[in-house]
Amino acid sequence: xxxxxxxxxxxxxxxxxxxxxxxxxxxxxxxxxxxxxxxxxxxxxxxxxxxxxxxxxxxxxxxxxxxxxxxxxxxxxxxxxxxxxxxxxxxxxxxxxxxxxxxxxxxxxxxxxxxxxxxxxxxxxxxxxxxxxxxxxxxxxxxxxxxxx
Amino acid sequence: xxxxxxxxxxxxxxxxxxxxxxxxxxxxxxxxxxxxxxxxxxxxxxxxxxxxxxxxxxxxxxxxxxxxxxxxxxxxxxxxxxxxxxxxxxxxxxxxxxxxxxxxxxxxxxxxxxxxxxxxxxxxxxxxxxxxxxxxxxxxxxxxxxxxxxxxxxxxxxxxxxxxxxxxxxxxxxxxxxxxxxxxxxxxxxxxxxxxxxxxxxxxxxxxxxxxxxxxxxxxxxxxxxxxxxxxxxxxxxxxxxxxxxxxxxxxxxxxxxxxxxxxxxxxxxxxxxxxxxxxxxxxxxxxxxxxxxxxxxxxxxxxxxxxxxxxxxxxxxxxxxxxxxxxxxxxxxx
Numbered sequence: 056x057x058x059x060x061x062x063x064x065x066x067x068x069x070x071x072x073x074x075x076x077x078x079x080x081x082x083x084x085x086x087x088x089x090x091x092x093x094x095x096x097x098x099x100x101x102x103x104x105x106x107x108x109x110x111x112x113x114x115x116x117x118x119x120x121x122x123x124x125x126x127x128x129x130x131x132x133x134x135x136x137x138x139x140x141x142x143x144x145x146x147x148x149x150x151x152x153x154x155x156x157x158x159x160x161x162x163x164x165x166x167x168x169x170x171x172x173x174x175x176x177x178x179x180x181x182x183x184x185x186x187x188x189x190x191x192x193x194x195x196x197x198x199x200x201x202x203x204x
Numbered sequence: 205x206x207x208x209x210x211x212x213x214x215x216x217x218x219x220x221x222x223x224x225x226x227x228x229x230x231x232x233x234x235x236x237x238x239x240x241x242x243x244x245x246x247x248x249x250x251x252x253x254x255x256x257x258x259x260x261x262x263x264x265x266x267x268x269x270x271x272x273x274x275x276x277x278x279x280x281x282x283x284x285x286x287x288x289x290x291x292x293x294x295x296x297x298x299x300x301x302x303x304x305x306x307x308x309x310x311x312x313x314x315x316x317x318x319x320x321x322x323x324x325x326x327x328x329x330x331x332x333x334x335x336x337x338x339x340x341x342x343x344x345x346x347x348x349x350x351x352x353x354x355x356x357x358x359x360x361x362x363x364x365x366x367x368x369x370x371x372x373x374x375x376x377x378x379x380x381x382x383x384x385x386x387x388x389x390x391x392x393x394x395x396x397x398x399x400x401x402x403x404x405x406x407x408x409x410x411x412x413x414x415x416x417x418x419x420x421x422x423x424x425x426x427x428x429x430x431x432x433x434x435x436x437x438x439x440x441x442x443x444x445x446x447x448x449x450x451x452x453x454x455x456x457x458x459x460x461x462x463x464x465x466x467x468x469x470x471x472x473x474x475x476x477x478x479x480x481x482x483x484x485x486x487x488x489x490x491x492x493x494x495x496x497x498x499x500x501x502x503x504x505x506x507x508x509x510x511x512x513x514x515x516x517x518x519x520x521x522x523x524x525x526x527x528x529x530x531x532x533x534x535x536x537x538x539x
Contacts, residue, residue: 142298145523146291183288187295190254194299197258198272202305 119172124181128165128188134201136160142191143184154180206276206511209264209300210504211257213293214285214313215338216244218253220260221501222268222275223508226323229268231494231501232260241373243366250288257296264500272304279507282310282517283528285338290524298522309507310517313498314339314530317464318350319509320502325489331458333449333477334530336465336498337362337381340406340445342452343530345538350530353452354404361441362467364408368437371416372430379497384434385470391435393428399440404451406444411437442473446480453486462489468496513537 130136137160144158154171167184171177207224219233236252238244265272280297283290294310301308318332331353332343340356359367362381369380374387398414400407415437422428449461461481467473474490481488495502513536 138299138302141302141519142295145298145519145521146294147523149287186251186254187291190257190292191295191299193258194296195303198261198300199303201303202273204305 122169122171122174122177124169124171124177126167126181128167130163130165133160133163135195135199136163136165138195138201139165139188139191143187148180150176156180156184206508207268207270207274208277208279208309208504208508208511209261209275210311210316210500210502210507211261211278211280211293211297212313212316212498212500212503213253213257213289214281214283215289215336215498216249216252217498218257218260218289218293219498219500220257220264221499221504222264222270223501223504224268225508228501228505229270230264230266231499232263232267233497233499234260235378237377240375241370242376243370246286246288249286250292253289253292257293260500261296261300272300275304275306277307277309277507277511278304279309279311279503279510281313281316281503281524282522283525284313285524285526287524287526290526294522294524298519302519307511308517308519308522309510309515310522310524311503311506311510312528312530312533313503314341314343314528315350315533315535316502316506318343318462318530319506320495320499321462321464321489321491323505324491324495325462327460327462327487327489329458330460330462330489331449331453331456332462332464333445333468334465335361335445335463335467335473337366337467339465340408341530342404342448344452344456344458345535346456348535348538350533350535352529352531353455354406354448357402357405357407358409359412361406361408361445362465364412364441365437365467367412368415368419368433371419372433374430379466381467381470384438385472387431388434388438388472391429391431391433393432393436394439395422395428395432395436397436397440399444401444401447404448406448408441411440438470438472442470442476445473446476449477450480450484453484459484459486460489461486464491464496466497469493509537 140158140160148154148156153173154176157168159166205225210221212219216236217233221231222229234256236244236249278297278301280294317334329345334341338360340360341352342354343350344353365384366380369384374380374383398411400410419433478488
C-alpha cells in the first residue's frame with residue numbers, strides 16, 4: 056500500500072484539486088493507493104521549488120497535497136456489509152474536518168474512501184478504522200448471524 | 205416489562221449490564237489499570253475495551269439468563285467521555301442492535317449515574333453530587349431537565365486526586381483514589397492548601413499545581429509524610445464539595461442529597477456529607493462501588509427509563525460525543 060506522490064496537478068484516479076494559480080509548479084498533487092494488490096501509480100518527481108522560494112513555502116502557498124486512500128472490505132452477504140456500515144459510519148472523525156471518510160456499500164462489499172491533507176492524521180484514522188472494523192467483524196462472528204427481519 | 209442491555213466504556217472501566225423493571229440482572233465490568241506514575245491514554249484504553257467487551261457481553265447475557273431475543277433495547281454511552289473508548293463500545297452496541305433487530309438508545313453517562321443512584325437508594329428528588337475522575341457537578345432535577353447548579357470550572361475532583369497519585373507513584377490498582385483514601389487514614393498533619401470555591405462552582409487545577417509542588421519540597425525536607433498530603437488533599441477538596449452541595453440544597457430547599465460517581469465510593473467524603481446533611485435535617489444517599497464506579501447497568505437503567513418514555517436513537521444520530529452536557533437531555537420520564 057504505497058502512497059505515491061503525484062506532482063503537476065494530479066492525473067491520478069479521482070483527482071479533483073487543480074493547480075492553484077498561473078505559474079504554480081504543482082498545485083495540489085494527489086497520492087492514490089488501493090488495498091488488495093493493485094500496483095501503486097508510477098512515482099513522479101517532486102515539483103521543483105519556485106524561483107525565489109523554497110519547497111515548504113510553495114507547499115504552503117498552494118494549500119498542501121490531498122491524500123486519498125481507498126479500501127474494499129468483502130463480507131459474506133449484503134446484510135452483513137450493511138450492518139458493518141451502520142456500525143462504523145455514525146462517528147465523526149476527530150480533529151475537525153482535516154480527514155474525511157466516506158463509507159458506501161456495493162453489494163456485499165463495504166467500500167471506504169478517505170481524503171486528507173495531513174498524512175499523519177490520515178494514517179491514524181486508517182489504523183483506528185481497521186481496529187474498529189475488526190471489532191465489528193468479531194462481534195458479528197460471535198453474536199450473529201443476523202436475525203430474520 | 206422490558207429488559208434493557210447497557211454498554212459503558214467512556215473512561216478506563218468497561219461494563220455490560222442488564223436491567224429489567226428495576227432489577228439488575230447482570231453487571232460484569234473490567235478496569236484498565238496502568239502502572240504507578242502513569243495515567244490511561246485513549247488509544248490504549250480503547251484497545252483494552254475492544255479486547256474484553258465481547259466476553260463481558262456474553263457474561264452479562266449468561267448471568268441474566270436471557271437470550272438476545274429476550275432483550276428489548278440496546279443502550280450505550282453516547283457521551284461524555286474519551287473518544288476512542290466511546291467509539292469502541294458504541295460500534296458493538298450498534299452491531300448487536302442491527303444483528304438482533306432491536307432499538308438503539310444513546311445514553312448520557314451522567315444521567316446513567318443519576319438514574320442508577322435513584323433506583324438503588326430510592327431517593328425521590330435529591331440534590332445530586334456527581335464526582336468522578338472525569339466529572340464534578342452538583343445537579344438537581346427541575347422541569348424535565350437535570351439542571352447543573354454548580355460544577356468544576358477546570359478539572360474534576362477525581363482527576364485532581366488521580367494526577368496527585370501519579371506524583372507519589374501510588375498504585376492505580378484497584379484505583380488511585382482508593383489508595384489515596386487508605387493512605388489518608390494514616391495521615392496526621394493537616395497541610396494548608398488553597399481552598400478554591402467560586403460561588404456555586406469549584407476549581408481544582410490550582411490545588412493540584414500547589415500540592416504537586418509542595419510534595420517535592422516537603423517530602424524532601426521530611427516536613428510531612430505522603431500520608432499527610434493525601435489526608436490534607438482529601439480534607440480540602442471534600443470540604444469544597446460539601447460547601448457547594450449545601451449551597452445548592454439551600455437554594456432548592458432540598459432535604460435529600462445523593463452522591464454518585466467513582467469518588468462517591470470514598471467513605472471520608474460520605475462522612476463529611478453526612479455531617480452536613482444532619483446539621484440541616486436532610487438525608488444522605490450513597491451507593492456502593494458496584495454502582496458508584498462506571499458500570500453497564502447504570503446505562504441500562506437510564507436506557508430503561510428512556511425506552512419506556514419512547515426515546516429512540518436512529519443509527520444516523522448514534523455518533524458518540526466527547527462533550528455532552530447533563531442538561532442537554534429532555535427528561536421526559538419524570539414529572
